[in-house]
Amino acid sequence: MINTDIKSYFKDVEDIVSQCDRCGTCLTVCPLFGAKDIESSSARGKNNIARGLIQGVVKPSTEILNIANFCLLCRTCVDNCPSKVKTDDAMIALRQYFADKNGSPGAKYKALGTLMKNRTLVKLSAGALKVLRKVGMNTMIPHGMAPSEFTRKQYLASFAGPAALGSVAPMSPIKISDKSKVAYFKGCGMRMMFPDAVEGTLAILRTLTEPQLINNMCCGLPHLAHGLRTDFLDMAKENISLFENADVIVSDCASCSGTLKHIGAYFTDDPVWKERAAVFSQKIMGLSEYLIHVGYKPQHSVNTKLTFHEPCHLGRGQGIKKQPRELLKATGNFIEMAGSNICCGGAGSFHIDYHDIAASILEKKRINIENSGAQIVVSECPTCLVQLNKAAAQSGGKFKVMHISQVI
Ligand code: SF4
Ligand code: SF4
Structure with missing residues (x-):
């Protein structure tokens, strides 16, 4: 029946x-x-x-x-x-x-969804984490929430979000000129876990333009992925309004850019928001996508061997594969590793909820990185960076992990 x-x-x-x-x-x-x-x-x-x-x-x-x-x-x-x-x-x-x-996706997802919907709380959390990291106490939070000591350090980053949704998000069709107003979209994972990489991104953008800094909302992917669709749509509307004056919106988090590029598709039946949402999504560019588009030349040459871990949200999610590699090749010492586009096991909260399985997926990644001979593995997504940092620790310091903004 x-x-x-x-x-x-x-x-x-x-x-x-x-x-x-x-x-x-x-x-x-x-x-x-x-x-x-x-x-x-x-x-x-x-x-x-x-x-x-x-x-x-x-x-x-x-x-x-x-x-x-x-x-x-x-x-x-x-x-x-x-x-x-x-x-x-x-x-x-x-x-x-x-x-x-x-009536709810469960207390854990609801609580973190509520935190990430509140810009002030996200900002305060990022500030508190920065201080705690400085004094080496970041491993103490959030007490009782992480399933093990191993995941405790990275727990807050778990909500950087799983893979991009829907069909592959198209490359931005936007034409960029010297007069284009470029805004930076600061993702929660980048803000909370990788503030140095955020500074790296802004330094690069400032060599090209005067980026608008907007106090944006979370991209909403954690909410969408865990059944908080209404929250996702509310935040999308706020972000659409906040960035109305920008011509291009650049994100250095593949989860954010992948999600934001899809926002237009969630409003096709909404006569009030349909057009604004579509325009907003078309303005979104991933960092490496934008940099290649505007002809950025990396400022550093790196003597150590670099390899690239391709985030699911970037490669399969947005079709951005060549751009980060092109930038890394221009630094002088890029080497492609085996399985570079295979998921690292991070996937938003997956590495928290299924720790052992995520660890076994990551182990294959660690072996591939080590076999490549690279001393630095680069990526463009905070959840991947969290996972890769675990792999680096497991490798006993054979390689370091960096966001792409820190090496180009
Ligand atoms: S590849 Fe998998 S999902 Fe696709 S048609 Fe075959 S069984 Fe179904
Ligand atoms: S984890 Fe497996 S089933 Fe899920 S999206 Fe990836 S390949 Fe498909």
Whole structure:
């Protein structure tokens, strides 16, 4: 019997999962393949379960929610799927369904969602973290919230957000001139965890323009990914209004730029916001995308070998692959590592919720970095930087981790 309630709720999901012909191509490419020896870990299994839920064969349960949550949203399956089935989108919709059904995505996500919706609290947290880092006490917070000492240090960064959503976000079609007003979008993860990299980005931008500094809201990806869609839309509207005077909006966080490029797609049925949202999304550029677009030449030449970890949100999420590598090659000593575009296991809160599995994914990344012979691994996303820093610690100091703004 068809469950009409769920069926009408999941119109889009049904469209997505009905395209899955169960060919199994996605099984071995998924970074989670082998992590749990069950079909539901794979995109094919997830799509089957979503289909069963819509058709009323499977009942909504915590087990089904756990299956939806057990996904990095990395889009590797989408990239490799002959039918380009957007399993990541389907899992996000399932999470939203359960959050609505249960009245909340759960206390942890609700609390962090509330924190990140409040600009003052984000600012205060960033300031407090800066002080605590200086005196070496950052590992003490937040007491009792992190599942282990290993993750405690990075806990607040866990909400930098999982992979970009929907179809690949297009490159910005914007034409940039000397007169273009360029604004900087400061992501929460960058602000809280990597203030030095933020300074690096601003220093680079200042060699090219006078960047507008706007007290922006969170990009909203953590909210969207965990069933807080209303919060996501509210924050999107605020950001749209805040950046109305900018011609170009540059973000050095791949999660933020990927999400912001998709905002237009969330307002297509809203006559009031549709046009403004579309214009806003078209102004968004990732840092390396912008720098290559305007012909920036790296200011430093680096003698040590560099390699690049390609964030899911940047490469598969936005199609930005060549630009960061071009910039790094111009520094003089770039080397491509094996598996550079494979997810590091960070994926927003995944590395907190599934610590052991995220660690096993990261271990493969560590080996690839070490085998490349690079002394510095560079990335363009704070969640990846958090993960890679764990890998650097595991390697016993064989390599360092830097944001791209710190080496070019
Ligand atoms: S998601 Fe794509 S690759 Fe995976 S089983 Fe379905 S059709 Fe095949
Ligand atoms: S989005 Fe990534 S983690 Fe999720 S099923 Fe696809 S390949 Fe696996």
